[in-house]
Amino acid sequence: MLTFVRLALRNIFRNRGRTFITIAAVALAVLLALTMRSMQYGAYGNMIKNVVGFYTGYAKVNAKGFWEEKSLDLALLDEPSVREKILAHPNVIDLVPRLETGALAASEDVTKGSIVTGIDIEKEKYIVDVENKMQTGKYFSSNNEQSVIISEGLAKFLKLGVGDTLVLLSQGFRATSASGKYPVIGTMRFGSPDLNGNMVFLPIETAQYMYAAEERLTSIVPIMSNIRKLDQTVMDLKSSLGEEYEVLGWNEMIPELVQLIEADNKGGMIFLSILYIIISFGIFGTILMMTTERLYEFAVLISIGMKRLKLMIVVFLEALFINFLGVIAGCIIGVPVLVYFYFNPIHLGEDLSDLSEQYNIEPVLNFSLNPEIFYSQAILVFIIAVLVTLYPVWKIKTLDLINALRG
Amino acid sequence: MKPIIEISGLEKIYNPTKVAVHALRGIDLTINEGEFSAIVGPSGSGKSTLLNLIGGLDSPSAGKIKIDGTDISNLSENELIEFRLRKIGFVFQAYNLIPVLTAKENVEFIMLLQNSSKQAREERAMNLLKAVGLHAEVDRRPVEMSGGQQQRVAVARALASKPAFVLADEPTANLDSASAENLLDIMEQLNRDEKITFLFSTHDARVVKRARRVVTLEDGLISTDISNAK
Ligand SMILES: Nc1ncnc2c1ncn2[C@@H]1O[C@H](COP(=O)(O)OP(=O)(O)OP(=O)(O)O)[C@@H](O)[C@H]1O
Ligand SMILES: [Mg+2]
Numbered sequence: 001m002l003t004f005v006r007l008a009l010r011n012i013f014r015n016r017g018r019t020f021i022t023i024a025a026v027a028l029a030v031l032l033a034l035t036m037r038s039m040q041y042g043a044y045g046n047m048i049k050n051v052v053g054f055y056t057g058y059a060k061v062n063a064k065g066f067w068e069e070k071s072l073d074l075a076l077l078d079e080p081s082v083r084e085k086i087l088a089h090p091n092v093i094d095l096v097p098r099l100e101t102g103a104l105a106a107s108e109d110v111t112k113g114s115i116v117t118g119i120d121i122e123k124e125k126y127i128v129d130v131e132n133k134m135q136t137g138k139y140f141s142s143n144n145e146q147s148v149i150i151s152e153g154l155a156k157f158l159k160l161g162v163g164d165t166l167v168l169l170s171q172g173f174r175a176t177s178a179s180g181k182y183p184v185i186g187t188m189r190f191g192s193p194d195l196n197g198n199m200v201f202l203p204i205e206t207a208q209y210m211y212a213a214e215e216r217l218t219s220i221v222p223i224m225s226n227i228r229k230l231d232q233t234v235m236d237l238k239s240s241l242g243e244e245y246e247v248l249g250w251n252e253m254i255p256e257l258v259q260l261i262e263a264d265n266k267g268g269m270i271f272l273s274i275l276y277i278i279i280s281f282g283i284f285g286t287i288l289m290m291t292t293e294r295l296y297e298f299a300v301l302i303s304i305g306m307k308r309l310k311l312m313i314v315v316f317l318e319a320l321f322i323n324f325l326g327v328i329a330g331c332i333i334g335v336p337v338l339v340y341f342y343f344n345p346i347h348l349g350e351d352l353s354d355l356s357e358q359y360n361i362e363p364v365l366n367f368s369l370n371p372e373i374f375y376s377q378a379i380l381v382f383i384i385a386v387l388v389t390l391y392p393v394w395k396i397k398t399l400d401l402i403n404a405l406r407g
Numbered sequence: 408m409k410p411i412i413e414i415s416g417l418e419k420i421y422n423p424t425k426v427a428v429h430a431l432r433g434i435d436l437t438i439n440e441g442e443f444s445a446i447v448g449p450s451g452s453g454k455s456t457l458l459n460l461i462g463g464l465d466s467p468s469a470g471k472i473k474i475d476g477t478d479i480s481n482l483s484e485n486e487l488i489e490f491r492l493r494k495i496g497f498v499f500q501a502y503n504l505i506p507v508l509t510a511k512e513n514v515e516f517i518m519l520l521q522n523s524s525k526q527a528r529e530e531r532a533m534n535l536l537k538a539v540g541l542h543a544e545v546d547r548r549p550v551e552m553s554g555g556q557q558q559r560v561a562v563a564r565a566l567a568s569k570p571a572f573v574l575a576d577e578p579t580a581n582l583d584s585a586s587a588e589n590l591l592d593i594m595e596q597l598n599r600d601e602k603i604t605f606l607f608s609t610h611d612a613r614v615v616k617r618a619r620r621v622v623t624l625e626d627g628l629i630s631t632d633i634s635n636a637k
Binding site: 010015297302308401 | 455459462464465484485488489491492493497499502503505506507508517519520548564565568
């Protein structure tokens with residue numbers, strides 16, 4: 001066995017040109033597969049971020065039954081013990097409290113149904129960074145300030161600007177009536193037309209007061225340090241918070257998005273399969289060339305007394321080594337490339353940004369650094385390469401000595 | 408004298424189902440131990456075909472080949488390979504050597520396949536390379552040697568396994584005349600001093616002159632068989 005390994009290694013190290021070309025072919029294949037998969041994952045991340053990250057948050061904690069009923073009556077009591085339990089999770093770095101409900105928003109002559117969100121003016125920056133989305137006016141300065149910020153679309157519809165007064169009419173906690181009159185101190189803009197046309201932000205205490213829901217929150221959004229551990233974190237929180245609360249991941253809150261991603265992933269798989277086929281042919285071309293070049297050599301070896309099986313083992317070992325090196329090389333080159341694009345996503349031109357805005361997605365090609373991409377693509381390309389290198393092995397098995405020797 | 412190769416009624420038909428080529432049409436030939444014999448004949452007369460059959464690289468359509476007493480037509484593919492390894496030394500027309508191995512490693516390779524010890528391999532490889540006049544080139548790779556030197560390494564390799572005889576199909580075809588003469592000197596010397604049996608085919612008149620027995624093939628049959636005890 002050692003002899004085979006030594007012979008294989010000699011073939012690899014003493015024919016550097018051949019080795020280099022094969023390694024390069026495999027490495028290029030790995031690089032292509034990595035890039036493609038990273039972009040696909042990046043796109044899903046982008047979709048999730050656009051929908052989830054800009055408004056709902058990746059997960060949230062409600063009182064039991066709230067998600068089903070969406071009733072303010074099922075708001076949870078903002079007790080320190082709840083916050084402590086959530087914050088105790090190692091993946092949770094902070095909390096964003098919210099009081100989300102609806103109201104009829106009215107100006108002097110127009111009314112419209114709207115989404116009213118009471119926000120903690122500092123913590124909310126983790127999710128909807130209202131301050132950075134301001135179009136006119138200024139941001140809140142305290143959590144009990146008596147003013148509102150409304151989204152651009154709603155402002156336009158209600159014909160309101162900074163300094164004008166917005167009237168909110170709704171039902172408060174436990175069927176009290178709730179109403180308020182607040183000066184508009186600013187307008188802000190959402191990419192999503194849906195949100196842009198409907199949003200009213202109030203400082204959290206102001207909202208709690210108006211809705212007669214002091215100390216109450218409809219949801220607490222845990223901010224996680226590692227989004228990849230979302231599922232685990234949700235499970236952990238479910239068990240630590242117990243029966244009185246419900247903890248939802250984004251995939252439970254927005255199942256449509258999960259379906260969208262799954263559908264897109266199927267398309268992505270087709271692209272990926274096409275890429276694998278191209279890769280297979282690319283590697284096969286290289287291997288074919290080298291096999292043809294070596295048929296005479298193989299024939300001489302068998303003629304002088306080397307068993308075909310031994311030769312097959314040597315050539316297969318060679319291929320294993322080379323493919324392994326190629327895959328490693330591909331990953332080594334791939335890491336800085338993906339890291340670069342991860343931090344410098346490709347921004348699409350203006351033409352496309354209109355289009356993507358319409359579909360509610362940022363006009364950016366994002367890359368993902370999910371390590372799973374590396375394992376899966378490295379292993380897949382390795383398997384493809386090994387399968388392809390079965391060709392010379394098969395060729396040795398079936399080689400016609402006389403014809404090969406005649407050249 | 409002990410016969411090493413005994414051939415009777417040997418026929419070879421290529422493509423028996425399509426356009427059949429009757430390359431050998433009934434050869435009877437015996438080669439004895441210690442011979443230095445040439446197979447000659449025009450192109451297409453069947454020289455390579457005959458040598459390939461003797462070497463067990465191809466199977467005959469009819470007839471018998473006995474090598475050192477063994478009928479090789481009854482051997483399986485793997486038995487044949489083993490048989491070639493033990494009994495026959497091959498020298499091909501060109502590109503005999505494993506390109507990634509040095510001269511010495513190429514000679515040792517055969518013994519490696521025979522599982523001989525490292526020390527025995529090295530010693531014998533060095534001796535053989537010395538015998539073919541290549542003591543200075545032992546660590547060169549084939550690309551770093553001339554065609555003549557490569558053929559001499561091939562002869563050394565062919566002898567490494569202590570075969571019953573050496574088969575060489577046009578060993579000088581790719582060599583200039585000086586290298587060809589030199590190769591023949593070495594083969595002749597090995598034949599004389601070590602009693603190695605050589606059977607080679609050739610086109611080359613100068614090579615023919617050096618043979619002690621000349622078997623002429625014409626159209627798949629032996630036309631003349633002349634021995635001249637030099
Ligand atoms: N593998 C093969 N398949 C079909 N026909 C073949 C094959 N090998 C040889 N032949 C034919 O058999 C005949 C004898 O060929 P062979 O190669 O034995 O001749 P040769 O004497 O060695 O010729 P040369 O001097 O050109 O090497 C020729 O007609 C050749 O075309
Ligand atoms: Mg020939």
